[in-house]
Amino acid sequence: GINAEYMGIQLSQRQMLSRLLSRQSAGSLSRMFSTAKNYDLAVIGGGPGGYVAAIKAGQRGLKVICIEKRGSLGGTCLNIGCIPSKALLNSANSYKHAKHMFPKLGIKVEKLGYDIKQIMKQKEEAVVGLTKGIETLFKKNKVEYAKGTGSFLTKNEIAIKLNAGGQEKISAKNIIIATGSDVAPLPGEPLKIDEKVVVSSTGALSLKEVPKRMIVIGAGVIGMELGSVYQGLGAEVTVVEYMDKIMPFADGEVSTYMQKYFTKEGFKFMLGHKVVGGQVKGNSAKVIVENNKTGEKKEIEADIVLVATGRRPFTAELKAAEIGVKMDKMGRIDINDHLQTSIPNIWAIGDVVKGAMLAHKAEEEGIAAVENILGEKGHVNYNAIPGVIYTHPEIAFVGKTEEELKKEKVDYKRGYFPMMANSRARAVHDAEGFIKVLTEKKTDKIIGVHMISSVAGEAIAEAVLAIEYGASAEDVARTCHAHPTFSEAVKEACMGAYDKPIHFQGQISPTSHKYNLYIKKKKSTLR
Numbered sequence: 001g002i003n004a005e006y007m008g009i010q011l012s013q014r015q016m017l018s019r020l021l022s023r024q025s026a027g028s029l030s031r032m033f034s035t036a037k038n039y040d041l042a043v044i045g046g047g048p049g050g051y052v053a054a055i056k057a058g059q060r061g062l063k064v065i066c067i068e069k070r071g072s073l074g075g076t077c078l079n080i081g082c083i084p085s086k087a088l089l090n091s092a093n094s095y096k097h098a099k100h101m102f103p104k105l106g107i108k109v110e111k112l113g114y115d116i117k118q119i120m121k122q123k124e125e126a127v128v129g130l131t132k133g134i135e136t137l138f139k140k141n142k143v144e145y146a147k148g149t150g151s152f153l154t155k156n157e158i159a160i161k162l163n164a165g166g167q168e169k170i171s172a173k174n175i176i177i178a179t180g181s182d183v184a185p186l187p188g189e190p191l192k193i194d195e196k197v198v199v200s201s202t203g204a205l206s207l208k209e210v211p212k213r214m215i216v217i218g219a220g221v222i223g224m225e226l227g228s229v230y231q232g233l234g235a236e237v238t239v240v241e242y243m244d245k246i247m248p249f250a251d252g253e254v255s256t257y258m259q260k261y262f263t264k265e266g267f268k269f270m271l272g273h274k275v276v277g278g279q280v281k282g283n284s285a286k287v288i289v290e291n292n293k294t295g296e297k298k299e300i301e302a303d304i305v306l307v308a309t310g311r312r313p314f315t316a317e318l319k320a321a322e323i324g325v326k327m328d329k330m331g332r333i334d335i336n337d338h339l340q341t342s343i344p345n346i347w348a349i350g351d352v353v354k355g356a357m358l359a360h361k362a363e364e365e366g367i368a369a370v371e372n373i374l375g376e377k378g379h380v381n382y383n384a385i386p387g388v389i390y391t392h393p394e395i396a397f398v399g400k401t402e403e404e405l406k407k408e409k410v411d412y413k414r415g416y417f418p419m420m421a422n423s424r425a426r427a428v429h430d431a432e433g434f435i436k437v438l439t440e441k442k443t444d445k446i447i448g449v450h451m452i453s454s455v456a457g458e459a460i461a462e463a464v465l466a467i468e469y470g471a472s473a474e475d476v477a478r479t480c481h482a483h484p485t486f487s488e489a490v491k492e493a494c495m496g497a498y499d500k501p502i503h504f505q506g507q508i509s510p511t512s513h514k515y516n517l518y519i520k521k522k523k524s525t526l527r
Helices: 004-030 048-059 076-078 080-107 114-138 221-232 251-265 359-373 402-407 423-427 456-468 473-477 489-497 512-522
Strands: 035-045 064-068 143-152 157-162 167-177 181-183 213-217 235-239 268-271 274-279 284-291 297-302 304-307 311-313 346-348 385-389 393-398 410-418 434-440 445-455
Touching: 004 434, 035 048, 035 143, 035 157, 048 064, 048 076, 048 114, 048 143, 048 213, 048 359, 064 076, 076 080, 076 114, 080 114, 114 143, 114 251, 143 167, 167 359, 213 221, 213 297, 221 235, 221 304, 221 385, 235 297, 251 268, 251 393, 251 402, 251 434, 251 445, 284 304, 297 346, 304 311, 311 489, 346 359, 385 456, 402 410, 402 445, 410 489, 423 489, 434 489, 456 473, 473 489
Parallel strands: 035 064, 035 167, 064 143, 167 346, 213 235, 213 304, 235 268
Antiparallel strands: 143 157, 157 167, 181 311, 274 284, 284 297, 385 393, 393 445, 410 434, 434 445
């Protein structure tokens, strides 16, 4: 009996010791990989698509967490893309305007110049203010924010490698992937990005001085915007483009018009060329380009080389493929029409999926994904997603180009209106560009609008609304527009599509010789 009693006490002590060790072990595991928290929705990525989705989910009462590794919200757009580039463009355009237009406007300025340090400082102030604003919105909408890198463990579990150190595990009923995109290197990397002499868009946003000579590889949105920043501040800019025209995605007449305009402003273009080699020597670089048709090679030199050949989906460290999320041939996450991946409770939006890499497209997808998670009918009309290039003048478009309509054999009509015939544009000496409206011939339904104007980025909203609601050109033309405004040009272009404009005679192409003569002679009828 005594032995049995002793054994019972010994067993009890062993159990207690075992439990104590178990707790200690669990504690150490907890410190390394904390106990999983449960959420209705986890969003991986805090860019325009991700943070908007998180806020919308919070507004709808879901328990939500947003995981962002950068340590500041807003993604590429807010931190190293859309916002800082617009701040720099504003500085460059303001300097250029003061230099060339102030004398004409009767304004005298002595010793006009610029301070590149202050230009960069005001850019950073804009970025920091906006990122902090998103954090405030998260708090107000009860969105939890984890600063770290998220990767899948299972279809419902995510491991977060925290920026501050340590790891955390969470569980969520639904997960939205919104990890965005990254800079795409040159094919074959004949010239490697070092962010000193050979820079990506990220490096170009933080140059310490304006280069005397700059080579821009790629005549797309990023190349022309950042090229415009430094050309406006005095750099000699040469643009190398593989295609035979700049902005090859744009309507042909828009591309042709803007190439002429940029050339007049001082840009040099090497179209139909590819970069086949190069070398950095000290504070400059030599770039070897080859003519696509003749094979002739040429060496050009610059202080800064900007590689602006596009972006690619960012899925590194996500480990989505490991749990069965399917990718397409271009490395994007494959989704259905409801933004669902191959795993039903995992969704994907923004640059990491098919479609244009645009912040506002990602935002629309973020809201639609949350609505679909809630069992509603979230939807994005991809025919009504505008594109804007923030050069001066700005370029904006929505819907079909003429080239697409011809390829699809669509019977269409078009209406033109030059900004030179717009009274507000003439009054403020900012009349570069035109508005072009494309409609279905039988129905007059607006199917494409293309603009070049100093306010095109704002004016395009009317065209987007028209396409979203299936408006005809006559609908817009019969809508009263305030006078004098730039927006009257949209009204007049719509009048030209279904009838005739009032303040411009004829429907000539904005890239034709006849149009150029019109502009030169300024034969417009103004109120």
